[in-house]
Amino acid sequence: MSSTSSPLVEIDLEEKLPKLASGKVRDLYAIDDETLLFVASDRISAYDVVMQNGIPGKGALLTAMSAYWFHYLQSEFPALQTHFLDRSLPPILESSMSLTRLQALRPRSMRVRRLKIFPLESIVRGYITGSAWAEYKKSGTVNGIPLPPGLVDGQRLETPLWTPSTKAELGGKDENITPAQARGIVGDEYAKEIEKWSLDIYAAAAKRAEEVGIVLADTKFEFGYDPESKAGVILVDEVLTPDSSRFWPKASWEENLGKQQPSFDKQFLRDWLTSQGLKGKDGVVVPEDIVRKTAAKYLEAFEKLTGEQPNAS
Ligand code: ATP
Ligand code: MG
Numbered sequence: 189m190s191s192t193s194s195p196l197v198e199i200d201l202e203e204k205l206p207k208l209a210s211g212k213v214r215d216l217y218a219i220d221d222e223t224l225l226f227v228a229s230d231r232i233s234a235y236d237v238v239m240q241n242g243i244p245g246k247g248a249l250l251t252a253m254s255a256y257w258f259h260y261l262q263s264e265f266p267a268l269q270t271h272f273l274d275r276s277l278p279p280i281l282e283s284s285m286s287l288t289r290l291q292a293l294r295p296r297s298m299r300v301r302r303l304k305i306f307p308l309e310s311i312v313r314g315y316i317t318g319s320a321w322a323e324y325k326k327s328g329t330v331n332g333i334p335l336p337p338g339l340v341d342g343q344r345l346e347t348p349l350w351t352p353s354t355k356a357e358l359g360g361k362d363e364n365i366t367p368a369q370a371r372g373i374v375g376d377e378y379a380k381e382i383e384k385w386s387l388d389i390y391a392a393a394a395k396r397a398e399e400v401g402i403v404l405a406d407t408k409f410e411f412g413y414d415p416e417s418k419a420g421v422i423l424v425d426e427v428l429t430p431d432s433s434r435f436w437p438k439a440s441w442e443e444n445l446g447k448q449q450p451s452f453d454k455q456f457l458r459d460w461l462t463s464q465g466l467k468g469k470d471g472v473v474v475p476e477d478i479v480r481k482t483a484a485k486y487l488e489a490f491e492k493l494t495g496e497q498p499n500a501s
Contacts, residue, residue, distance in 0.1 A: 303412030
């Protein structure tokens with residue numbers, strides 16, 4: 189990963205493939221009716237706002253990390269369905285793009301199944317912090333679930349909790365909801381499956397992270413379904429990346445209870461935004477040293493968790 193805050197390098201494929209959507213971080217292109225090219229950009233968002241400049245190498249790193257986890261989870265849970273197909277580029281791109289553009293695109297991309305997405309962010313928390321901590325301080329609950337008194341920020345929960353949120357449209361803000369509200373949104377059957385898979389995957393990933401000295405404090409999954417089949421819920425989107433998870437160094441977790449935990453994710457950027465009074469503001473240019481430190485944190489998390497180098501895959 190480069191260490192300078194070069195301008196955001198975007199790769200637009202619209203003249204080759206129809207662009208279906210552009211999220212805060214990813215661009216989705218249709219390869220055919222069943223298949224998408226899922227491209228992670230170097231864009232970085234915090235508090236639901238995209239920064240003006242990017243983190244060089246971040247898209248490639250997120251794609252490699254998600255691919256790593258899809259493989260890992262598939263071997264842990266043979267019954268788990270995921271949207272991941274492979275890391276190939278469609279022939280139309282291979283045959284028509286310059287080598288330089290292909291080299292930039294390939295590490296950021298994966299082919300995935302094109303699915304309907306449940307309008308739910310399926311969050312699992314093994315530790316209390318962030319918006320869960322804010323709610324607990326106010327009302328003693330997390331997503332409406334009562335918790336014992338006396339917890340401190342960063343404390344490990346007795347058992348990991350499923351704490352879903354709504355999935356807001358681009359520009360909107362996700363709202364934490366109770367598990368009962370989530371069941372109301374997707375229906376009891378699907379909610380049960382989503383909750384079960386989320387908790388099982390969290391447990392497996394938290395164990396894996398712990399082995400390499402990382403606490404997986406919380407993480408967010410998304411699930412989809414194939415309207416053509418009744419085969420159940422399918423794990424989609426990115427998985428267990430620093431964008432979708434809070435990773436903390438295990439060695440310093442205990443001494444930092446009740447305080448801000450140092451972290452391998454974008455907490456660095458979040459803290460800087462808060463300290464500058466820029467939380468939630470549009471058009472923020474992140475200074476070079478924050479870009480560099482954020483890039484280094486992403487890379488460290490990647491190397492620790494996967495044991496690989498991001499450009500190797
Ligand atoms: P959103 O608020 O829409 O989640 P985001 O900014 O998190 O936005 P990105 O991560 O940039 O979005 O883009 C990924 C988008 O692609 C998400 O909206 C996600 O729901 C959607 N998505 C993920 N996997 C699939 C899939 N297999 N088929 C269709 N859409 C998908
Ligand atoms: Mg996303």
